[in-house]
Amino acid sequence: xxxxxxxxxxxxxxxxxxxxxxxxxxxxxxxxxxxxxxxxxxxxxxxxxxxxxxxxxxxxxxxxxxxxxxxxxxxxxxxxxxxxxxxxxxxxxxxxxxxxxxxxxxxxxxxxxxxxxxxxxxxxxxxxxxxxxxxxxxxxxxxxx
Numbered sequence: 001x002x003x004x005x006x007x008x009x010x011x012x013x014x015x016x017x018x019x020x021x022x023x024x025x026x027x028x029x030x031x032x033x034x035x036x037x038x039x040x041x042x043x044x045x046x047x048x049x050x051x052x053x054x055x056x057x058x059x060x061x062x063x064x065x066x067x068x069x070x071x072x073x074x075x076x077x078x079x080x081x082x083x084x085x086x087x088x089x090x091x092x093x094x095x096x097x098x099x100x101x102x103x104x105x106x107x108x109x110x111x112x113x114x115x116x117x118x119x120x121x122x123x124x125x126x127x128x129x130x131x132x133x134x135x136x137x138x139x140x141x142x143x144x145x
Contacts, residue, residue, distance in 0.1 A: 001094055004029050005103040006036035008141050013038040015117060017048040025101060025144035034110050035091060039108040041096040043084025045077065052077050053115040054107050059085075059121025069107055073116075081108055085127040092136055099137045101144070111140040 007014045008138075009019045009029060010021040041047060050071040057067035085108065092100065102125070104107035110125035130139045 001095060001098040002029060002032055002034040003088070003097050003102075003136075004036055004039040005101070005109045005141065006041075007033070007107070008101070008103055009036050009080070011036055011038070013041055013047050015040070015047070015049050015051050018104060020141075022141055023145055025141055028144065029101075035095060035097065037088045037091060039084030039088045040081065041084070042087040043080035043082070045080050045084075050075075051115075051143070052081070052107050053118050054123075054126075056119060057116060058114050058128030059107075059126040060124060062126045063133070064127045069087050069126065073143075081126045085130040088127050089130055089134055090133065090135075091101060092134075097136065099139065100128075101139045101141055102131075104140045104142050105107060111138045 008021045008022045012021050052071045055068050061067040069081045105113045106125050108125045108127045112122045114125045
């Protein structure tokens with residue numbers, strides 16, 4: 001069983017109310033079984049919502065309290081992204097999940113790329129960083145194109 005970013009399965013949970021359906025990944029998830037998550041929703045953010053980004057770092061720095069997550073109006077949403085990451089981890093632990101396929105370029109789910117200061121940079125999102133620290137293998141959705 002896998003955890004998969006819900007937007008990749010066609011669930012309209014992205015910041016703009018859309019999805020990023022990845023058909024090859026959805027087929028894999030249907031075959032292996034999956035639990036869809038949206039850490040930003042789990043953290044209490046609505047859909048749609050303003051786009052958010054990490055200020056001056058990656059998810060690891062957010063976890064370590066070294067940088068914040070803000071929206072385009074500079075509202076601090078760090079606590080919501082941290083809460084969403086923790087709730088996502090709780091779900092993974094509850095079901096014994098060891099692997100997650102997450103949406104690249106997300107401040108929550110980015111595996112190799114995230115958004116910082118409104119630009120795509122190398123680094124993990126908050127949930128991907130927490131999963132990695134907790135021993136859950138994180139895989140980029142871009143491997144399933």
